[in-house]
Amino acid sequence: MNPQRESAPPASSRAAHPARAWLRGRSEVFVGLLVIGVGAFLGAQTMAMHVPDTSTGPGPQLFPGLVSGLMLVLGALLIVQVAREPAVPPTDADPDAESAGIVGELVEGREARRTATHSDWRTVGLVLGAVVAFTLLLQPLGWLLSGALLFFGVSTAFGGRRSLFEAAVALVYSAVVQLAFVAGLGLNLPSGILGGVL
Amino acid sequence: MDTLVLLGGGFASALTPENLLWAFVGVVLGTAVGVLPGLGSAMAVALLLPVTFKLDPTGAFIMFTAVYYGGLFGDSTTSILMNTPGNSSAIATAIEGHRMALRGKASQALATSAIGAFLGAVVSTAVVAFFSGVIIDIALRFGPAEYFALAVFAFVATSAVVAQSMVRGLIALSLGLAIAMVGIDAQSGAARFTLGVPSLFEGIGIVTVTVGLLALGEVLHVASRIHRERDDAQLVRTGGTLWLKRGDLRRAVPAWLRGLGFGLPFGTIPAGGSEIPTFLAYGTERKLSQLRARRGRRPDEFGKGAIEGVAAPEAAASATAGTAMGALLGLGLPTSATAAIMLAAFQQYGMQPGPLLFERNADLVWALLASLFVGSVMLLILNLPFAPLWAKLLLIPKRYLYAGITGFAVLGVYASSYSVTDLWLLILLGLLGFMMRRYAIPVAPVLIAVILGPLAETELRRGLAIGQGDVGVMFTGPITLGIYAVILLAVGIVVVARMRAARRADAPSDRTTSPTA
Structure with missing residues (x-):
């Protein structure tokens, strides 16, 4: 599920591949492919679905069939649109243009144009890594430690430099949540290896 | 005057210390997420949903609706003081509001917006309370085809x-x-798209979807742009009196009322929130101002900080909240992302919004409506004098803000089911939300579809079963045909407007006619 990666190399690198050059501003075709993929998956699963034959009238396959067909068409339409009109490089001139939408068109007479964005994959990866680590460690380590680790990971990814201080803030955070939600609201968070201590 | 008696009973319940406390917690939280850009009331309610499971439903819903209203009050503060709209519903306010602030009229702009939001909230809630009977009468005539x-x-x-x-x-x-559609189909018992994973048999929870798309998706999006966003927003200093002068009032009052006129009907239309009416209200005020200038009555102040440009959108935005609650309670129809999550909350408590709710859970409904009035007053007090304080929320270091949100996201999702599988789903949905944000694919339709999809499918199959396969039964009755006529009309208008806009864009001349805010 990372179709965006193709657009990551900065535009300044030498015009390498013709395919790459075409993809600049058109990385969204992968979204279209993803939609087609999901539509095809839905269609295949719908056809292979085991339907208990007690049901009368339109069964459980009607709606999925409709949605699957819709997704195939929409994915194709999106690819055509993106291929014909790639996103323009970002400009600082009109920062609020994209949020106005159709209303902006109606009221302001201006057209919302998609702008290409450049993504910082390192930060995204660090945040994702922290969440994945949390998911893996929650039950063995318990909320107090894994929650603190998650907080520490995200705040470091967002540019926290003083590791010791960030770690202390993270521990305070997870402890306050533990107190408020487990002791206060009665949530049942795993205590993990600290189970005997708490 | 049945309504007054019922509303009186509601006030008796809303004014108990406990419910006052929930309303207060709600308005504070709502204002906070409203002030902070990127966070909204939909996400806040979704995060509150799992942790309030043990609360009594009246208190929980009082808090949820207070968050909803609070979000619409708070979003304009940073629009005015920093030109950073807290939500899409405050973009229109930012245009003139920030210019007013730069001209040294920040306090007046804040007061205009807070009073406008207050008027919108109170009037729309009153409309819902006094017309609930009419809404229920209509709703009772609904069958499968209508739904x-x-x-x-x-x-x-x-x-x-x-x-x-x-x-x-x-x-x-x-x-x-x-x-x-994921999960066991309730009508036939067929397992759909579960891939044999037992924890998917019950479907993907709305909390997981909302938190994944809105909270984790937002965190990933901000992370991807962390080194690109300029952080140079300056807080305009406020000072002087908060009171509007008579001349200001004379201009603001009609604008507030016109804003109400846009907001009230739009709340009942599933248009994904209050963005559209705010822009319609803004556009109308601008045209009116030009008209007045042409007739020589008053110079056109739009572009220099016109008070009407703040008053009308703010009243419109918060007027949608009340009527959206009316559509939700009376028809079971969510018209904004936040309302969609509240519908899920009702289902979590085993209640079904719609005409029957007013019979079966009358106590809750009227306590809720009464507490909306109470909450509006609290919001006015919280936002009118303390607006500059709220803007200071933006001084929280980004890394702690987003680390805290991530923590609450995983906490909420885990607490809603106590299953690690849901955390993996959360990560997938977070990636989906990130991708959607990056490519400007709107999130609100996903939430509306997740909530209303099962309803649409059930009613379609029920209707077709009644008609024994005849598709024509889905298109009978005046209400049904009326709704489809409105859909066709709306799509037609949009298509024509888009084609016109496309033609205008092709003409090379004036593409940058818009005033850059």
């Missing part, structure tokens, strides 16, 4: 009409419908 048409209306309105790009809006819609 299906209503769901289709919501789908088309949020995805095709409101979204910038019809294809992207419909993609969001179909993704939501696909997510909603």
